[in-house]
Amino acid sequence: MNACSRSNCFAPETTCDLGFFDRSNCPSWKGRVESPGGQDEALSDELVLPWSGSALGLVDLGFVAGCKKPLVVGVAGPQNAGKTTLLAAWYLLVGRGLACSEKRKFAGSYSFGGWEAVAGSLRWTPGLLPNFPPHTTSREGRAPGLLHLAFRDADAQPRSYLFADAPGEWFQKWALNRDAVDAEGARWVAGQADVFLLVADCEALSSANMGSARGSLQLLARRLAAERADRPIALVWTKSDIPISSAMAVAVREAVLGTMPDAAEFSVSIVPSAEGGADKGHGLIELLNWTLNIRRKPVSLPPVNATSADPLFMFGAR
Amino acid sequence: MRAKSNSILIIGESGVGKTHYGAQVLKRLMKGDGQLRMDGAAINLQPFEAAMESLNEGMAAGHTATTTYVDSIWPIADAGGAKGELVWPDYGGEQIKSISSTRRIPSAWRVRVLSSPAWILLVRLQQTLVSDDIFSRPLSALRGASSENREVRISDQARLIELLQMLLYVRGAISSERLRTPRLCVLLSCWDELSTNECPTAALEQRLPMFANFVASTWDRPMVFGLSALERPLSPHNRDTDYVARGPEQFGYIVLPNGERSPDLTLPIQRLLVGDV
Numbered sequence: 202m203n204a205c206s207r208s209n210c211f212a213p214e215t216t217c218d219l220g221f222f223d224r225s226n227c228p229s230w231k232g233r234v235e236s237p238g239g240q241d242e243a244l245s246d247e248l249v250l251p252w253s254g255s256a257l258g259l260v261d262l263g264f265v266a267g268c269k270k271p272l273v274v275g276v277a278g279p280q281n282a283g284k285t286t287l288l289a290a291w292y293l294l295v296g297r298g299l300a301c302s303e304k305r306k307f308a309g310s311y312s313f314g315g316w317e318a319v320a321g322s323l324r325w326t327p328g329l330l331p332n333f334p335p336h337t338t339s340r341e342g343r344a345p346g347l348l349h350l351a352f353r354d355a356d357a358q359p360r361s362y363l364f365a366d367a368p369g370e371w372f373q374k375w376a377l378n379r380d381a382v383d384a385e386g387a388r389w390v391a392g393q394a395d396v397f398l399l400v401a402d403c404e405a406l407s408s409a410n411m412g413s414a415r416g417s418l419q420l421l422a423r424r425l426a427a428e429r430a431d432r433p434i435a436l437v438w439t440k441s442d443i444p445i446s447s448a449m450a451v452a453v454r455e456a457v458l459g460t461m462p463d464a465a466e467f468s469v470s471i472v473p474s475a476e477g478g479a480d481k482g483h484g485l486i487e488l489l490n491w492t493l494n495i496r497r498k499p500v501s502l503p504p505v506n507a508t509s510a511d512p513l514f515m516f517g518a519r
Numbered sequence: 520m521r522a523k524s525n526s527i528l529i530i531g532e533s534g535v536g537k538t539h540y541g542a543q544v545l546k547r548l549m550k551g552d553g554q555l556r557m558d559g560a561a562i563n564l565q566p567f568e569a570a571m572e573s574l575n576e577g578m579a580a581g582h583t584a585t586t587t588y589v590d591s592i593w594p595i596a597d598a599g600g601a602k603g604e605l606v607w608p609d610y611g612g613e614q615i616k617s618i619s620s621t622r623r624i625p626s627a628w629r630v631r632v633l634s635s636p637a638w639i640l641l642v643r644l645q646q647t648l649v650s651d652d653i654f655s656r657p658l659s660a661l662r663g664a665s666s667e668n669r670e671v672r673i674s675d676q677a678r679l680i681e682l683l684q685m686l687l688y689v690r691g692a693i694s695s696e697r698l699r700t701p702r703l704c705v706l707l708s709c710w711d712e713l714s715t716n717e718c719p720t721a722a723l724e725q726r727l728p729m730f731a732n733f734v735a736s737t738w739d740r741p742m743v744f745g746l747s748a749l750e751r752p753l754s755p756h757n758r759d760t761d762y763v764a765r766g767p768e769q770f771g772y773i774v775l776p777n778g779e780r781s782p783d784l785t786l787p788i789q790r791l792l793v794g795d796v
Contacts, residue, residue: 247623250685254622268695296676298728307729308736309684313677353736359695 256315256346256366259389265311265349271361273347274492275390277425278400279417280369283439287400288348288364289320290471290485295350296320299481300489308353315348319366352493362493365390376420379428396495397425397434398488399464401453407445415449419456426460433495434464437488441468465491525792526590526606528631528701530686531641533612536708538580539748540641540784541591541609542570543771547784548593550768554789555605558596566591566609577762579753585611588627597789605788619682624689632689637702637791640683641746644726645712647675676730683733697739704791705734710745710774712752718778719745744787745774 251264265271276284294300301307310316347363354360367386375387399422405414425434436457457464469484507515531537545567548557564571566589570580588610596602608631618624624632673681692698707719715722720743724731734741750770753759762770772780773787 247625248629248689250622250624250688254681296674296729298724298732301728301732306736307732309680309733310677311684313673313681317673317677357697359736 252311254312254314255318256312256348257363258346262347262363265361265363269361271349271363272396272495272497273363273365273390273394274396274398275365275394276367276398276400277372277387277390277421278369278398278439279373279402279405279414279421281405282369282400282402284369284400285319285366286471287398287437287439287469287485287488288316288366290469290482291364291489292316292320292348294481294485294489300486301352304355305352305493308351308359310348310350312347312349315346315366319348360493365394372421373417376417376424379424391425391428395432395497396492397429397432398437398492399425399434399457400437400439401457402440403438403443403445404440406449406453407443411445411449415452415456418453422457423460429461431498434461435488435491436464436466438466438468440470441483442470442472467491525603525637526631526635527608527788527791528635528638529608529610529641530615530638530682531612531708532615533582534646535612535641535643536746536748537612537641538567538570538583538609539574540706540708540746541607542567542574542580543748543767544607544784544788545591545593546571546574546768547771548595553783553785555595555597555785558594558602561591561593563591571767573755574749574753574762574767577753577759577767578757579749579755581755583609583611585613587611588614597793603792605792615682618685619678622685624685629689632686636700637704638686639704639706639787639791640679641706641708642679642723642727642730643709643712644707644722645709647679647727676727679727679730680733683737687737698737699739702742702791703734703738704742704744704787706744706746706787707774708746708748710747710772711750716778718776719743719774720776742787742790743776746784746787747772747774748784 252261257265276287278284291300295307346366348366349361349363351359351361367390371384371387374381375384375391378384379388399418401418402414405411406418408414436454454466458466467484467488469482469488471482471485473482505515509515529537529541545561545564547553548555551557573580588608591607591609593605593607594602595605614625614628618628687693687698690701692701705719705723707713707722713722717725720731722745723743734743748771749767750772751759753762771784772782773784774780775786
């Protein structure tokens with residue numbers, strides 16, 4: 202497959218970056234290097250789509266961000282904390298209609314393939330056992346996968362959200378060294394996210410390694426506090442069905458709420474709740490509603506220093 | 520109804536019942552007791568000849584060949600006397616599956632998507648499932664289970680929504696407001712398989728909740744009807760004696776949004792073309 206000479210263009214898999222409907226008219230496509238021995242694919246008249254359905258990469262974002270910047274949700278936490286499981290559980294709740302209400306309805310996603318891959322491990326297919334999603338391995342230098350969801354409010358406003366699904370190792374490296382070379386992805390999330398979810402793993406905090414788990418969470422909390430600059434943050438206790446000692450809970454709360462007193466706190470678990478009715482885990486829908494209700498702060502422009510009352514001469518060098 | 524050609528885009532995968540519905544609609548138009556009726560005689564009835572023959576004999580119609588795509592043009596008139604032409608397609612459902620899986624839209628389909636003012640999406644609820652997931656079993660059953668490689672098979676709801684997203688993109692109908700065109704009608708086909716008395720919207724929300732939400736968010740006033748074109752399963756080999764005796768025109772119903780049944784199979788089409796709620 203001959204790739205386009207522009208580094209940002211992934212034709213012929215997706216549409217031409219410059220917008221040429223017929224690729225053969227695009228000067229960058231014409232200027233590409235032919236691979237030796239490769240055959241030029243027959244120019245079919247089929248239309249390709251600008252999104253592939255998998256988790257969005259940084260270049261793919263242009264398609265969903267073109268109209269309005271989606272709200273970016275950064276899920277940060279050490280490895281195995283349950284970040285991917287949280288996202289997978291949300292997708293399954295949306296799929297079962299439990300996350301939507303009269304006030305907010307699901308309105309589509311451009312990364313169904315990515316969501317289904319993340320949630321596939323939690324879903325029963327005949328003959329296979331569900332399992333937690335496979336450990337997302339750290340891929341140095343590559344961007345985290347962004348999963349897209351759109352919702353429409355009761356007042357007919359559509360809103361897009363991007364959920365960053367990143368390996369925990371990135372955040373651990375970033376917590377230690379803000380400028381670490383292989384924490385590029387964590388820096389991207391820290392820079393772009395509009396809301397942070399700091400995941401505290403109850404299972405790790407009650408296991409034999411609870412000391413080092415607490416230590417890495419404290420480092421991450423301090424780093425987030427320094428980098429977040431007033432953006433909303435929530436402390437999320439995952440696997441909350443596993444009890445942790447009160448001393449540990451106090452230590453973690455002190456680390457998080459001490460540096461970020463406005464942080465919200467949630468406990469989530471995928472274990473079904475005790476009372477009957479629809480199985481929706483515990484705390485997942487509340488956390489999702491809180492996240493979806495976040496709005497960016499409006500930008501306030503500085504006051505105008507006008508030199509004259511006449512609009513034509515308002516901004517001048519006099 | 521306008522006097523120009525009204526082409527309906529029918530979207531349905533293999534096995535949802537496009538051919539049976541088309542044949543039954545044709546027979547209802549010729550019978551003439553519904554909202555729409557045939558105005559004179561259609562020039563060419565050949566595309567549905569085989570299906571009508573099978574139904575006359577009380578047998579299921581054969582599978583439409585994959586590469587077939589034939590438009591039938593039927594002159595129709597509505598109850599008020601306004602006349603027009605209905606363009607009704609029949610095609611092999613594998614074409615839709617191929618669009619979904621290869622994510623490429625052939626240019627012939629692109630033309631159809633762009634030009635049709637109304638879309639009918641046929642969904643056979645019995646064929647789609649919402650898979651069971653982790654919430655239906657206790658967590659303790661999972662500990663110790665080893666992770667295996669599994670291929671990701673996209674769920675039915677996601678596949679349907681992605682198909683509609685692709686067609687909307689091709690049409691350029693991505694907007695921050697709910698869509699008024701193209702008008703959408705979701706027909707829940709093979710309704711008799713469900714053995715339920717729910718109203719169609721509730722049945723859709725219960726079985727395909729994410730898809731129902733998507734349709735309600737994206738379209739201004741989508742219509743959801745239940746459809747049973749045949750009223751009972753027919754075999755491709757054994758005759759159904761009732762059908763032979765009474766004729767297929769006596770069978771088939773749609774389920775209105777309030778749950779009532781009506782034998783008028785042309786009602787959804789009339790509502791779509793006129794733009795009524």
